[in-house]
Amino acid sequence: MSEPLLQVNAVTKTFGGLHAVFQVSFQMNSGEIIGLIGPNGAGKTTLFNVISGFYAPNKGQIHFKGQDISGKPPYKLAVLGIGRTFQVVKPFAGLTVLENVIIASFAKHPKRRQAEQHAWKILETTGLADRANAQASSLTLAGRKRLEVSKALALEPTLLLLDEVVAGLNPTEADRTIELILSLRNMGITILIVEHIMRVIMNISDRVVVLNFGQKIAEGIPRDVAMDSGVIQAYLGEAPL
Amino acid sequence: MSRKYLLLILAFGILLAVPSVIQDTFFLRIITEAILWIGLAISWDVLAGYTGYLNFGHGAFFGVGAYTTALLMNLCGCPFFVALPVAGVVAGIVALIAGIPTLRLKGAYFAIATWALARAVQQVALVMDITGGPDGMRLPTYLHPGFFYYLMLGVVAGIFALYWFLLEKAPFGLKVKAIREDDQSAMSLGLNPTKIKLQAFILSAIPAGILGAIYAYWITYIDPASVLGDLVTDQAVVMAVFGGLGTLIGPAIGAIIIFSFKTYFWAYLSNYQVLYLIILGGVIAAGVVFLPNGIWGTISGYLQTRRTLKQEPVVQEKTDKGAHHV
Ligand SMILES: Nc1ncnc2c1ncn2[C@@H]1O[C@H](COP(=O)(O)OP(=O)(O)OP(=O)(O)O)[C@@H](O)[C@H]1O
Numbered sequence: 407m408s409e410p411l412l413q414v415n416a417v418t419k420t421f422g423g424l425h426a427v428f429q430v431s432f433q434m435n436s437g438e439i440i441g442l443i444g445p446n447g448a449g450k451t452t453l454f455n456v457i458s459g460f461y462a463p464n465k466g467q468i469h470f471k472g473q474d475i476s477g478k479p480p481y482k483l484a485v486l487g488i489g490r491t492f493q494v495v496k497p498f499a500g501l502t503v504l505e506n507v508i509i510a511s512f513a514k515h516p517k518r519r520q521a522e523q524h525a526w527k528i529l530e531t532t533g534l535a536d537r538a539n540a541q542a543s544s545l546t547l548a549g550r551k552r553l554e555v556s557k558a559l560a561l562e563p564t565l566l567l568l569d570e571v572v573a574g575l576n577p578t579e580a581d582r583t584i585e586l587i588l589s590l591r592n593m594g595i596t597i598l599i600v601e602h603i604m605r606v607i608m609n610i611s612d613r614v615v616v617l618n619f620g621q622k623i624a625e626g627i628p629r630d631v632a633m634d635s636g637v638i639q640a641y642l643g644e645a646p647l
Numbered sequence: 648m649s650r651k652y653l654l655l656i657l658a659f660g661i662l663l664a665v666p667s668v669i670q671d672t673f674f675l676r677i678i679t680e681a682i683l684w685i686g687l688a689i690s691w692d693v694l695a696g697y698t699g700y701l702n703f704g705h706g707a708f709f710g711v712g713a714y715t716t717a718l719l720m721n722l723c724g725c726p727f728f729v730a731l732p733v734a735g736v737v738a739g740i741v742a743l744i745a746g747i748p749t750l751r752l753k754g755a756y757f758a759i760a761t762w763a764l765a766r767a768v769q770q771v772a773l774v775m776d777i778t779g780g781p782d783g784m785r786l787p788t789y790l791h792p793g794f795f796y797y798l799m800l801g802v803v804a805g806i807f808a809l810y811w812f813l814l815e816k817a818p819f820g821l822k823v824k825a826i827r828e829d830d831q832s833a834m835s836l837g838l839n840p841t842k843i844k845l846q847a848f849i850l851s852a853i854p855a856g857i858l859g860a861i862y863a864y865w866i867t868y869i870d871p872a873s874v875l876g877d878l879v880t881d882q883a884v885v886m887a888v889f890g891g892l893g894t895l896i897g898p899a900i901g902a903i904i905i906f907s908f909k910t911y912f913w914a915y916l917s918n919y920q921v922l923y924l925i926i927l928g929g930v931i932a933a934g935v936v937f938l939p940n941g942i943w944g945t946i947s948g949y950l951q952t953r954r955t956l957k958q959e960p961v962v963q964e965k966t967d968k969g970a971h972h973v
């Protein structure tokens with residue numbers, strides 16, 4: 407076994423007195439899909455923000471490709487190979503879909519022409535090519551979520567963090583997105599995915615990490631985690647009698 | 648698109664021919680100044696329209712350029728064409744030093760900080776002996792209206808072409824727009840917002856410094872009120888906003904309209920000068936309310952909608968169901 411792609415080591419992130427993420431550790435190997443689940447407010451997005459450099463951890467370290475990246479700014483991590491989407495989508499609303507993805511392509515293709523070619527390829531992959539010249543603000547929610555994925559993908563990341571890219575989609579759209587995620591894995595991208603829809607997580611994850619009140623309460627293959635009493639309790643919100 | 652280019656080239660061609668057709672130096676002088684204002688309005692727009700950061704101290708770069716030129720020409724007898732690029736570089740350096748701490752701030756704080764910077768620069772010029780204090784400075788006179796007309800035209804056309812290329816053609820423009828649209832998303836895609844804003848700030852400051860240099864040598868007299876006062880910034884701001892931010896052409900159109908209005912007013916209705924600021928204020932307030940994208944933004948927006956309506960049905964925007972999650 408080679409060394410893990412991502413190592414999260416006892417990471418803590420606090421807001422005021424609140425431990426949004428508390429001493430969380432886990433690691434990801436190349437090519438894995440890991441599902442990150444937990445009730446609302448469990449700290450999933452905060453953990454994403456720490457891994458992608460938007461917050462520096464208060465304690466703990468993160469190693470990516472063997473390098474300590476804790477506290478490095480997001481734009482450096484993006485170039486190193488960490489791509490992410492935002493739960494609350496952040497399109498460049500006033501620009502076209504194509505321009506949105508061209509911007510993301512500059513990281514690996516600094517020339518305008520090459521970046522544009524690359525952006526078209528990405529849009530073909532994510533199924534947005536027919537909307538390429540539309541304003542990003544004119545997209546439906548499903549389209550915007552696809553655009554989030556397209557932008558992150560255009561970075562040619564080694565590690566992709568997907569924050570609720572399926573939530574809010576209708577079943578057909580959801581299936582298309584799941585297909586897309588699986589095809590990304592086949593392209594060799596390692597994926598950490600946050601999702602509330604269990605059907606999605608259970609079907610596509612190799613392993614699942616469960617957070618509750620900022621702490622990791624379980625980790626394992628989907629089937630085991632689904633039967634873990636602590637996890638069930640966290641989701642039902644009260645202790646069984 | 649190509650029609651836009653043709654119009655620009657046509658406008659440039661007409662301007663080139665102006666001095667041979669119009670012998671009246673008063674009129675030539677007015678057009679020279681109009682071109683100067685186009686340059687100031689578009690250089691202000693580079694930061695405001697493309698990054699969303701409102702620089703309320705733009706006049707400081709103009710004034711720094713003007714004073715640099717006056718000092719170099721008076722103190723060490725530098726030829727003008729040596730002083731000119733130095734004026735641009737000095738303005739750029741001021742932007743670099745001022746930008747590093749302030750461009751990390753949110754837009755509103757940046758606006759205040761740049762305004763304060765301009766006041767500080769003006770104070771320096773007021774209290775120093777070398778700059779002549781409130782009396783200002785005289786420059787060697789070179790009375791040649793045609794020279795200044797062509798110099799101004801060439802420099803502003805060059806600035807326009809450079810901006811057009813960098814902001815509308817080169818990757819830099821899209822990067823800058825990305826930061827304006829959403830700096831967090833931009834960061835997650837490998838862009839360093841502070842660095843790019845700083846580049847845009849310097850790109851906006853250098854031409855303002857160069858224009859200040861030309862202005863000083865042309866008018867031959869500068870003082871803290873004329874080149875470092877609020878009015879330089881205010882007029883550039885009004886022109887850019889009125890014409891349409893973030894479009895380059897818009898601020899140029901705004902500069903022509905506002906400057907013509909002002910000139911007409913001061914020349915023919917000089918008894919009613921107080922009215923100028925009142926009417927200007929009213930026009931601007933009305934413009935902001937009724938044409939929030941400025942004149943050019945409104946026109947091109949209208950044309951674009953018509954084109955899209957012809958091509959494809961407008962997609963109904965659904966509400967963002969994910970938006971209540973944080
Ligand atoms: N910027 C912030 N400032 C203060 N508190 C924050 C901030 N971001 C998150 N929190 C708090 O940290 C905790 C974890 O939030 P986080 O958004 O990470 O949860 P989540 O697991 O992503 O939830 P959801 O499933 O609703 O998206 C919450 O209590 C939240 O209110």
Ligand SMILES: [Mg+2]
Nearest residue numbers: 450451493973
């Ligand atoms: Mg979340």
